Amino acid sequence: MEDAGKMHLESLKRYVMVSIAVVLAFLGGFYFFVMKVSLVQCVLGWLFGLSVCLVILHVSFRYVFRMQDRTTRYLNQMKILQEVGKDLASLVDLPQLLQAILDSAMAITPTASAGTIHLIDESRGQLMPRAASHHQFVAAEMGGMPLERGVAGLACKEERTIHIADVSHDSRFITLDNAGTSFRSLLVAPLMVGEKCLGTISL
Known part of the structure; x- marks a missing residue:
């Protein structure tokens, strides 16, 4: 499960970087070939596009970090449930079983x-x-x-x-x-x- 969470985050990061590269390439080609501007103006346009992409990068990585935090909490909850499942399987006494169920519910509900x-x-x-x-x-x-x-x-x-x-x-x-x-x-x-x-x- 931890590997799946890491793969998900890496996919998001790659998506963000590829998106930025595509935007910069598009802006460079648009200014130089469509707008027929000089190389200096093309560079200025590219720098403007870069600043926009940096803003996008900042926002995107904030989203990635939030997703990482949620994924970490989810994985922790799944780990608790796995441990609980092992404990419950070994219990035959009803009071102990009910107490274990309640303690587990409390653990995954902070x-x-x-x-x-x-x-x-x-x-x-x-x-x-x-x-x-x-x-x-x-x-x-x-x-x-x-x-x-x-x-x-x-x-x-x-x-x-x-x-x-x-x-x-x-x-x-x-x-x-x-x-x-x-x-x-x-x-x-x-x-x-x-x-x-x-x-x-x-x-």
């Missing part, structure tokens, strides 16, 4: 400050916490949430991801007294196995 995995308890009709990102409280000690209420319940019911930019202005958000942390924004996704929703992951 803006997330907290996270929780809830599983549906059909006997109680609630979403019960089974993994949490903050170690100052135990997930098992957190209260459950009714399936018919809250953002997590809605995500389960409609089987879709829900994003809330500001939870203080959304009546669907439920605050639990013993949650141990607070959220400003919230992203909730259902955990699906086939067509069955087992619970949610919230970041």
Whole structure:
């Protein structure tokens, strides 16, 4: 994957350099053969074209560096997912497995400050916490949430991801007294196995 990213960046750089060479050649030929100007004027025109190309080069390489940064982040995320896949394959204990999944989601979502995995308890009709990102409280000690209420319940019911930019202005958000942390924004996704929703992951 790293080789693919480097090849992509090298292709962009070659594209930029070839584009500049084509523009300069075109301007030189246009001034000298079409406009029938003197050699000095042709050089001046070429220098003008060079200055324009340098501006283009500056802008283009800024784009290349942004792409390089995005590619690096993407490759880092893929590396984390690969490592997670190896770890998950070795886990048979459900609590450890859920905690590993949550920790991985937190690792590839750097803006997330907290996270929780809830599983549906059909006997109680609630979403019960089974993994949490903050170690100052135990997930098992957190209260459950009714399936018919809250953002997590809605995500389960409609089987879709829900994003809330500001939870203080959304009546669907439920605050639990013993949650141990607070959220400003919230992203909730259902955990699906086939067509069955087992619970949610919230970041």
